Amino acid sequence: MNVNKNLLNFLKSQPTSYFAGFNRGIEKEALRIHASGKLATSQHPKGLGSALTHDYITTDYAESLVEFITPVEQNAQTSIQQLLDLHKFAYQNQGEELLWPMSMPCFVGSEDDIEIAKYGTSNIGKMKTLYRQGLKNRYGSYMQAISGVHFNFSFPDSFWQAWASSQGKVANQSSIDEGYLAILRNLKRNLWLLAYLFGASPALCSSFLNGKSTPYPMQKIGKGTLYLPYATALRLSDLGYTNKAQAALNIRYNQLDDYIAGLRHAIRMPSADFASISAKPGDYQQLNQNVLQIENEYYSPVRPKRVTESGEKPTDALERAGIQYIELRALDIDPFNPAGMSVEQVRFLDLLITWCALTDSPDIEREDESIIAENLQQVILYGRKPDLLLEKNSKPIALTQWSTQILAELDDLAKIFDGDTQGVYHQALMAQQAKIENPDLTPSGKIMSHLLEHNLDNGSFGLQLAKQYRNESFERDFHHFTQTQLEQESKDSELRQQSIENADELDFDTFLTQYFGSSLSD
Template sequence: MLKGAEGRAAIKDMRRGIEREALRIDASGHLAMDGHPKTLGSALTHSRITTDYSEALLEFITPVTHSIDELLTGLTETHAFTLNQLKGQQLWPVSMPCYVGDEKDIPIAQYGSSNAGRMKTLYRKGLTYRYGALMQIISGVHFNFSVSDELWDLLYAQSDKSVSRCDFISERYFGLIRNYRRLVWVLPYLFGASPALCHSFIKEQQTELDFEKMGRGTLYLPWATSLRMSDLGYTNKEQERLSISYNSLADYLKGIRAAIKMPSDNFANIGVKVDGEYRQLNANVLQIENEFYAPIRAKRVTRSGEKPSEALARAGVEYIEVRALDVNPFSAIGIEASQVRFLDLFLLYCLLSPSATTDAAGEQEIAANLKAVVLEGRKPGLMLSQNGVPVAREQWMLALFAELQQLAKLLDGKDDDQYQQALAKWHQAVIDPNETLSGQVMKTLAEKGLDHGAWVMALAKEYQQQLLDYPLSAAALASFEAEAQASIESQLQLEAADRLNFDDFLVQYFADEPAKEAVSQ
């Protein structure tokens, strides 16, 4: 069905977007303590340059595009414009932070005086009380992905049409999600780039990880791939009580709705409003839906005032968001083209392959495989579990790559080989774990004889110069400057338009009916 001209055109027409997080640092490598630069616009309303948890944690968002070259060029332009506004500050080019002083000094992101802006800041304040600030400034890369309407037309035409086209699309995207979760360990194996970190990140944290030390202050696990995705990263023990199913959109929405109303004794002890000052949005396991940690999310663009689950319930799944990617330290923009092409192949495979529902045993297997690869993915002879049967990591990956090779040939056609080249590049990492990103990090540290922090600082300076030298066109520069100004004006308009006091705004937001004022977390 997909091998003809019509099928190949439909499958090639993918839509992608990238969100890349990066900490602003000063010349000595320490976390920047100043506010979000005014010349970058309003972090509340700018479509391409915003902040995540902290004033110092930038987030760059690309528009959705069909072209990989256009995607990465746009992301590079955003980086280049930003570096030109930072007045000597740099971007920390890895996921795990390093030179952080007292975490109480980490500046929480500010979004102005509108109710929407105050809610975004309060949500982050709640994260601080719940988990501490240090965990929240870990950086990652998110990859947004959807396929064409033409492909859905072809797939739906081949189905039994027992459900509507809209419900069919949601069903198939949830099939993609289930397959992705079974195979998610592949991504930290190949693209995990945080096998080592600065000892200053650990501080007073209690950890069962048996770190080894190199140099003056580098901690590492010999076979680790992504400490970002370990228990050192963004975790929520309270969420272990949740039972959110990916077997259907209805099951997923039922679980999310229950989670955001589930009270937590631990979080209640923090208090919601103490001595007239808010500490968190509420005392539930999740303050809002975005607090639910998942390495993949089903998404739909929300309308004004609409919660993510409400958007999904209204019109089904529109795209998926991959959240299991470390920042690639060997790229000035945190990701490169061969990774994007691999993700295309990987996600298409997950979409087009049969996808059984998952039971409790399957969930345990998914979690165990991911943990094994995160902590010791490069270990020779590592065994994983596939449908309850022990299987060598390399054997499983070789079988997967054979399947991906067929997709690569289909996407390349007769006149191209870019997907096959990308697959061949990462195939080398299947055979030789030293060719994974984490393997390259450890090899580089050993060869250069540098501490992790010193190596990353050198990269930050190198990428700073590279991006300052980037030939940003007059049109691109004018576009960024215009959006910065327009975003500031939009924020002022939001602030002027508020009619509710903040207490009433929160009551309305958490009522069953969506709030009328826009909130995007």
């Protein structure tokens, strides 16, 4: 790829302190489990406050699926320590329950064991729960119990001013939108690299399949763990958090207006697959019978984002004020880190996202999508296989060769970020280069080596780590939050939920009609 030399020169002219100005936020999910390793069926712990309104701790699909949210932060170490603080606070308020440290779920007996998250009696709370009821009826609950890490990132305004100048454009929101979309396209092209380096779901509990057949030649280890010998991230495969029907939506990141229009089209397009699921007042089983109930149902591994105002839909926020940050959703939980993510990984992502901004990013057309998807699929299923070939510029290329090429370009950036010394960014990069040279050093490789060496179930390994991390959390002090601060936030969140419930004046049917408005009509 061609590099934007003007923008590169701008970065070279900046002091190393400039690269501490990147904005990041992390959303990390974790299932609450019993000490036996089974899914917890208890309600969201009262000490964690309201899942509807808590600033830092909520739930995702299931009542037992906790989500930790760090505030926007410019120090990578601080973000990870905030995650650890939130984990510690959760442990303090959930009795003997543990937090599952892997992306693929623990043992789940039946779908009924996965209780849908509840958000109170307000209209918005009922809508959030009904949306999840719709997900259960559409795709089943097992898929919704998968956990992951979402990494949110934005550059400072000065970066976008330099980016626009390097392109001969005026620096405004339109050029920022164009720049972020270029990054998103390049991230999509290189998702295979993230799956290889950070994929940590090569195995799963057989209960996840619930007796269903799979097209993959799964092998068995222990009492009930299924795995693929060279897999990296089954979470991203057809077994995991994907939706084949959405591939036909043709939603791409070439133009913001087209992206918005594509999503809006999907939430008003009737779906034959979901037409039999009731969406009638008095018998709601989903929000509506369209391809997407709401925009969040679009399972893209990367997304353009803007913080929404109260009651505002994501596309309305993007249309109102443009892209504010990007969300990378293709990261497995790192089971070897109590926070689920490391500072080293954050620094590598800094380099990769900046590189995606520096390099050419032509539009992605329909035929390109199939190549991107196939490269990702190959790495998901066979990423650690020796001499694995991918497709680049219509030609086969070895994963190791392509990876090494990218990391060589990232090394040029690391020197800029570190100030020509072999500092923290260089170290983060060398840790990834070691994984390319030795697949056993990848998270997926380390997991499989441990399971095979000890003939151990994935669940037993995860349970060992969960107990270890719980014990360590009680020995660790709070770093950035304080216990008093988090306790107060829990109390305040309960009051905020009550305020929302007390302010409701519309019945639920009218609320839904007004919320969707023109979105569900032509």
